[in-house]
Amino acid sequence: xxxxxxxxxxxxxxxxxxxxxxxxxxxxxxxxxxxxxxxxxxxxxxxxxxxxxxxxxxxxxxxxxxxxxxxxxxxxxxxxxxxxxxxxxxxxxxxxxxxxxxxxxxxxxxxxxxxxxxxxxxxxxxxxxxxxxxxxxxxxxxxxxxxxxxxxxxxxxxxxxxxxxxxxxxxxxxxxxxxxxxxxxxxxxxxxxxxxxxxxxxxxxxxxxxxxxxxx
Amino acid sequence: xxxxxxxxxxxxxxxxxxxxxxxxxxxxxxxxxxxxxxxxxxxxxxxxxxxxxxxxxxxxxxxxxxxxxxxxxxxxxxxxxxxxxxxxxxxxxxxxxxxxxxxxxxxxxxxxxxxxxxxxxxxxxxxxxxxxxxxxxxxxxxxxxxxxxxxxxxxxxxxxxxxxxxxxxxxxxxxxxxxxxxxxxxxxxxxxxxxxxxxxxxxxxxxxxxxxxxxx
DNA sequence: GGCGGTGCTATACCGGCGTATAGTCGGCCA
DNA sequence: TGGCCGACTATACGCCGGTATAGCACCGCC
Numbered sequence: 001x002x003x004x005x006x007x008x009x010x011x012x013x014x015x016x017x018x019x020x021x022x023x024x025x026x027x028x029x030x031x032x033x034x035x036x037x038x039x040x041x042x043x044x045x046x047x048x049x050x051x052x053x054x055x056x057x058x059x060x061x062x063x064x065x066x067x068x069x070x071x072x073x074x075x076x077x078x079x080x081x082x083x084x085x086x087x088x089x090x091x092x093x094x095x096x097x098x099x100x101x102x103x104x105x106x107x108x109x110x111x112x113x114x115x116x117x118x119x120x121x122x123x124x125x126x127x128x129x130x131x132x133x134x135x136x137x138x139x140x141x142x143x144x145x146x147x148x149x150x151x152x153x154x155x156x157x158x159x160x161x162x163x164x165x166x167x168x169x170x171x172x173x174x175x176x177x178x179x180x181x182x183x184x185x186x187x188x189x190x191x192x193x194x195x196x197x198x199x200x201x202x203x204x205x206x207x208x209x210x211x212x213x214x215x216x
Numbered sequence: 217x218x219x220x221x222x223x224x225x226x227x228x229x230x231x232x233x234x235x236x237x238x239x240x241x242x243x244x245x246x247x248x249x250x251x252x253x254x255x256x257x258x259x260x261x262x263x264x265x266x267x268x269x270x271x272x273x274x275x276x277x278x279x280x281x282x283x284x285x286x287x288x289x290x291x292x293x294x295x296x297x298x299x300x301x302x303x304x305x306x307x308x309x310x311x312x313x314x315x316x317x318x319x320x321x322x323x324x325x326x327x328x329x330x331x332x333x334x335x336x337x338x339x340x341x342x343x344x345x346x347x348x349x350x351x352x353x354x355x356x357x358x359x360x361x362x363x364x365x366x367x368x369x370x371x372x373x374x375x376x377x378x379x380x381x382x383x384x385x386x387x388x389x390x391x392x393x394x395x396x397x398x399x400x401x402x403x404x405x406x407x408x409x410x411x412x413x414x415x416x417x418x419x420x421x422x423x424x425x426x427x428x429x430x431x432x
Numbered sequence: 433g434g435c436g437g438t439g440c441t442a443t444a445c446c447g448g449c450g451t452a453t454a455g456t457c458g459g460c461c462a
Numbered sequence: 463t464g465g466c467c468g469a470c471t472a473t474a475c476g477c478c479g480g481t482a483t484a485g486c487a488c489c490g491c492c
Binding site for chain 2: 033095110118136149154155156162176179182191195206209213
């Protein structure tokens with residue numbers, strides 16, 4: 001990570017690639033607004049002017065990063081998909097540092113309002129909706145909402161990585177923390193959390209509130 | 217004076233209260249960094265200098281807002297708790313606009329790194345952990361991770377409200393959208409999503425990856 | 433009636449941001 | 463060898479952020 005200077009492979013990259021990589025790292029870490037072009041330039045070991053020379057503007061650089069990372073992710077997903085038919089869109093055992101960084105980046109991009117990331121979110125919702133119809137038909141009668149909530153929770157938890165990691169005592173964007181999180185997630189998806197009594201009461205409360213809202 | 221809205225009750229508030237309310241609204245909507253003291257002043261119908269006069273600095277204003285909103289939330293929770301013993305920390309049928317705004321605010325505060333919000337997150341994790349031990353002892357053998365994931369997903373979904381709302385076709389911070397979301401959430405908590413075969417394979421994959429990571 | 437303090441405004445200041453521009457270095461081709 | 467072109471730097475510009483300061487209007491108190 002902290003290729004200050006001296007890492008041979010890192011030094012061998014073209015300046016353009018170094019800028020892109022540094023930008024991805026910093027955007028993923030701090031978000032778009034909190035990252036300055038001067039920060040990126042320093043991290044890449046170049047002058048700030050070079051960013052403009054190669055990418056035109058900060059916004060264009062961000063789009064290039066979006067494109068790069070999102071492409072990498074769909075490629076990874078395709079590989080995973082053919083490799084073992086894990087068709088579930090829920091979670092993948094993504095433990096390689098690069099993959100983790102990519103997820104971190106996309107999560108931030110979602111919060112930063114990146115159109116590309118938003119499109120990916122929509123795709124995932126659509127995919128999940130289909131998957132539900134095929135593989136888990138009984139769980140709900142509002143597939144759309146269920147899929148939206150599922151994808152939102154999954155990506156949202158990554159957005160809360162600081163807090164989840166703190167509670168866990170391990171960074172969920174490292175292999176160790178990610179696996180512990182994945183374990184809990186598996187528990188979560190395999191057992192119902194609420195007992196039927198409680199669920200019935202909750203449903204009743206919801207329908208009452210809905211009726212009250214419509215009546216008003 | 218007499219700025220955005222001619223609402224009488226609004227006009228009757230002291231300038232200090234108007235500033236606080238405007239700040240809460242804007243912080244909740246755009247986050248801390250993206251809202252300027254000039255924005256807040258304009259929304260409150262006062263001059264920018266007055267913010268400094270009453271609160272000292274932007275950061276101090278934010279802390280005052282944190283304090284105010286968080287207090288409001290714990291008060292609401294206490295009321296809910298005594299009213300009907302809904303001891304579950306999972307979700308509350310919070311449909312009042314003020315409550316929804318409060319939740320939106322805290323969610324953003326979590327992303328913005330507010331210490332108070334983070335403390336509340338930790339409290340919720342601890343509470344959830346206890347609750348799990350009492351009310352759902354069988355679901356996992358890593359209570360801590362389970363609770364962290366649960367709270368992270370729940371709050372994270374709110375952080376993704378833009379995208380979830382877009383997928384849903386309804387803003388989840390309005391009563392209508394929130395109830396639809398709550399319905400899906402109830403489905404989610406009451407039925408296992410993954411079938412045992414799939415779960416077994418997932419667990420196996422996780423343990424393999426863990427072993428590989430430790431071996432390395 | 434004068435008078436001090438408080439709520440409030442107007443304006444100025446400084447730093448950091450993204451961006452623009454002029455200029456330097458070095459390799460490649462005629 | 464001369465010249466050109468792309469990679470790259472140094473420096474400056476305009477803008478806008480939070481903040482500081484000076485001054486004004488009002489109101490209770492002696």
